[in-house]
Amino acid sequence: MSGDFPLPPILQTPCSSEPVLITQGAEGRLYKTTYLTPNLPCALKYRPPKPWRHPTLDARLTKHRILSEARILSRCRREGIRVPGVYASDEVGGWLMLEWVPGAPVRVRINEALGDRQSGIEEDEGLKDLMRRIGKAIGDMHAVGVVHGDLTTSNMMLSPKPLNEVDGEPEGQKGCLEGEIVIIDLGLASGSLLIEDRAVDLYVLERAFGSTHPRAECIFDQVLEAYNGTFKQAPAVLKKLEDVRMRGRKRSMIG
Amino acid sequence: MSSEIEVVQLDHIPSRHVIHLALFQDVGNAEFLHKQLLSRNADFEYAFVDASVIVSRLHLLSAVFKAVTSASNDVLKTPNVHSEIVANLAASNNVRNHAHSVIQMTDAPQIAEAYRRYGVSTATKNLVAVKVAENGSPSTEQIAEHLAKNVEGTQVPATDEKLASTADMSKVFKYYKLNGLNWLDKIKDHSAKQKEVEMLVVGAMALRGL
Known part of the structure; x- marks a missing residue:
């Protein structure tokens, strides 16, 4: 099940398994999918465009938030703090692919x-x-x-x-x-x-x-x-x- | 001499891109290959990566994933998908900086530095070759044949074990700024440590160019 939303473009690409919608928050949605290979689960954090915002402002805000979260996560990892690692990100597409944390x-x-x-x-x-x-x-x-x-x-x-x-x-x-x-x-x-x-x-x-x-x-x-x-x-x-x-x-x- | 080549299936990559991967050990003609890249010989449109800076398949394929994604979104920062793969191996140079205080340098010197560090050089011993074909061109057979003919070396499967054995960890630590991370040095279990290194390397690459 992938929810009632259209999938973000990145999840419309071929993949070995169906993405699963995990949660939906105020700002974005979290999917479980895979990174590169079928045996590496990952979390895809997607911030969809907000139609009520001016498109230019919306793109800038999304970009800024994706970036700042990616930077903070990487910084924590470098310092040895247990947070999900960053696999990939696309600030234009509005997504972050993160290490899947079991549990x-x-x-x-x-x-x-x-x-x-x-x-x-x-x-x-x-x-x-x-x-x-x-x-x-x-x-x-x-x-x-x-x-x-x-x-x-x-x-x-x-x-x-x-x-x-x-x-x-x-x-x-x-x-x-x-x-x-x-x-x-x-x-x-x-x-x-x-x-x-x-x-x-x-x-x-x-x-x-x-x-x-x-x-x-x-x-x-x-x-x-x-x-x-x-x-x-x-x-x-x-x-x-x-x-x-x-x-x-x-x-x-x-x- | 086998002219088999691995076709790598990656999730979330548009199906028109077909990724080919080969690892050559004891390469005897690195100088020749390097020269083909410098002269932009169109027959040598490959990502030729020095295997000493690659820790695992995840590491290498992350660079490939990012490059192919950029190519299909038409946002390449280098001339083509192959040079993009090499450039993507570079770590972010601003991991520690805050969002607003970064003075962006122009990309060009950083890209040249990435080619120098991660790409084939005259000193390359073990070589990873990646070729991304689009819409079936060139064919897998053509790629395998061309590489077998032009790379003097022993082709071996590009497994994690092989890549780990050809990696030069002191270079990896230097390029990805992993020296002096005390918590990392303290990890005793070898494979746990490798996993952490891999995650840090991939994370540093993911931030690059942002």
Whole structure:
């Protein structure tokens, strides 16, 4: 199934398998297809032309966004941060071909692990360990000067560890909390070393987490605790986070 | 002497383009081949790539994919699809820069540098030849025959193993600016490290020209 949309031109070319529409966001669509050969799955991120925008402006915005995401991803990879690698891009065609990250979104795995439990979540070591790995992943990303801009548990994948070994389920097992955190969707990411920007990044995640997993809010402190140990300015970021909580994501225009 | 040649099927490439790939070891006439390119001999319209800078099929075929895509979108930055393949092997020169602060140099010196680094030179020992035929012309047989006749060397299948063995990793690290990446040096497992190198190389190429 490829959805109700016409396929982007790049996916109308011959391919060994049918592209599959994975998600549709406000700005673009994500397909699963293959890069070069049938055995190399990839994610195709497509930003279709927006008919309501002036064509010249639309082309410039699309180009800019494709470019900036490709650059941020490559930069993260060079620094050893787990993000999808870039295989190819076409800023005119409006697409990016990215490494396919096997596994499931962290959101899904957390919800599976929570089930319908109402208690005992605070003592769940598996979940708490996952929280700490999330904190570490974000800290490592911030340490190299990248802020994500839209951190949620949907924008992180839990990827089963032995990426090369083919034994077991390639997408990982239901409810399994083991694996590597891979941060995805860096479409709103930017380069920044500012304490403020990093604190806002954490704040956005904190808020998103609270509404997506209200029952697990009690263990969110594990994220911050692990973050605290990842780089030199982390304690200052956490201090700033307290200010951001008081005033919200946007800085006051008064004064 | 076999005159077999591999026809490579790539996903998302318009079917009128047929990609041919051959690897020659111990090439004895690199100087002659280099000269044909310099004199723009139309009979030698190939991407002749020095195998020492190629880490894997994914690496090489990424350059081919990008070149054929550019050709079919009519946005080549070099004279033809074959020179484009060689030019596409070059890494982006602005990986670390921010979107707005890049002062674009003209393309020409960078392209010449790419030919020098990645293309056949008089010092080439092992050679990758790529030929993209369009609408069946020239035919696979013609290409195989022409290469077999004009490249003095042992033709071997262009497998990942072979390409890994002909790669000069110190050159690859230098050209793709991979030296000094501590996390990369720390990876003990050889094949895991190769995979990372491959991804970094392909990523650097994907950004080039953007």
